[in-house]
Amino acid sequence: MRQQxxxxxxxxxxxxxxxxxxERARRVLAEVDAIAAEDxxxxxxxxxxxxxSAELIAYHDHNESELTPRLLEALESGQNLALVSDAGTPLISDPGYTLVAAARERGLTVVxxxxxxxxICALSASGLPSDRFLFLGFPPRTQARRRAWIEAVAREPGTLVLYESAKxxxxxxxxxxxxxxxxxxLVIARELTKQFETFLLGSAGTLIARLESDPEQRLGEMVILVEGCPDSETDATHNESIRVLRLxxxxxxxxxxxxxxxRLTGAKKNALYRLGLELGLGSESR
Structure with a gap:
């Protein structure tokens, strides 16, 4: 009989x-055979x-590929494992995707x-709209790539949520x-749930000035939240795309x-093509 x-x-x-x-997390951590931990x-x-008291296995970005087969073997042999990150929920800008994806592919149970x-903590207390939001993780580290990254989501109507290091x-x-x-x-949520938890609200310029003048606000981990693209800007962009496409x-x-x-408007080519068909611009024989 195959072992469960x-x-x-x-x-x-x-x-x-x-x-x-x-309490549920506490109980699980106490009962599993081992804990795979980022730190x-x-x-x-x-x-x-x-x-x-539990066995800890270091499992992070640098050894994820190497250790995943070992952890899968342990699971298939009947061991129960817990996956935790440094803080918060694993896989949300933290390691674990490789293991979870592989476990699912093998039909193993992931809970x-x-x-x-x-x-989510930052969004819930930010005062920005939370009915629609886009989580972006950490921005690229170079200016050129970071600006291109921001441009790609500039017209997103939902609140933008990103992580950033203080430096x-x-x-x-x-x-x-x-x-x-x-x-x-914009909102900066800093040192969440800790002694010096801080929420700063204002425009980008206001927050830049605040951080420049107060070195303490440049310490710890941050969540930066950005109001989504205003409807008027979205509408103007859509109208301009229609005008250019018609011409x-x-x-x-x-x-x-x-x-x-x-290329001229920044809109998506496939979306413009579908829009053109709706507008009766579908002839390919010109």
């Missing part, structure tokens, strides 16, 4: 205050707080143990201002008109 496989628990841990660990020092501190996530926060704020202008509301569609096939209009 174990369960992989994806466990959310506190992002600051250790008291935020759920064993942080996890050991959490386990000590909870009075839990989420919900809890803290810095992105790069000013550079990212300056790039947000350069690409998006200074008309949107080009008068003198060239729709496929070419859509491709050129996309």
């Amino acid at each position: 496989a174990g369960v992989l628990y994806v466990v959310a841990t506190p992002i600051g205050n250790l008291g935020d660990l759920s 064993t020092r942080e996890t050991r501190r959490l386990l000590a707080y909870c009075g839990i 989420p143990i919900p809890g803290a996530s810095a992105a 790069r926060a000013l550079d990212t704020l300056r790039d947000l201002q350069a690409v998006l202008g200074d008309g949107r509301r 080009l569609g008068e003198s060239m096939p729709l496929s070419q008109a859509a491709a050129l209009a996309a």
Whole structure:
């Protein structure tokens, strides 16, 4: 008879205050055979707080590919494992995707143990719209790539949520201002659930000035939230795309008109092509 496989628990841990660990997460961490942890020092501190003794396996970006087969073998042999990140929910800008994806492919059971996530905590208390949001993780580190990254989501109507280290926060704020202008509301959520938790609200320019004048606001981990693209800007962009597409569609096939209009307006080529068909610009024989 084939041995029953174990369960992989994806466990959310506190992002600051250790008291935020759920009772269910505490029980799972106490009962599993081993815990795969991004930072064993942080996890050991959490386990000590909870009075839990468990085997810890360092599992991070640098050894994820190497250790995944070993962990899958343990699961298939019947062991139950927990996956935790340094803080918050694993896989949300933290390691774990390789293991979870491989476990799913093999038909193994993966169980989420919900809890803290810095992105959701920040969004819930930011005062920015939360009915639609786009989580972006960490921005690229170079200015050129970072500005292109911001431009790609400039017309997103939902609130933008990104992580940033304190030492790069000013550079990212300056790039947000350069690409998006200074008309949107921004929020910086810093040191969430810790003693010096801070929420700063204002335009990009206001927050840049605040961080430049107060070095304490450039310490710790940050979540930066950006108000989504205003409806008026979205409408104006859409109207301009239609105008350009109509003009080009008068003198060239729709496929070419859509491709050129996309380059001129920044809209998506496929969306413009479908729009052209709706507008009756579908002839390809011009």
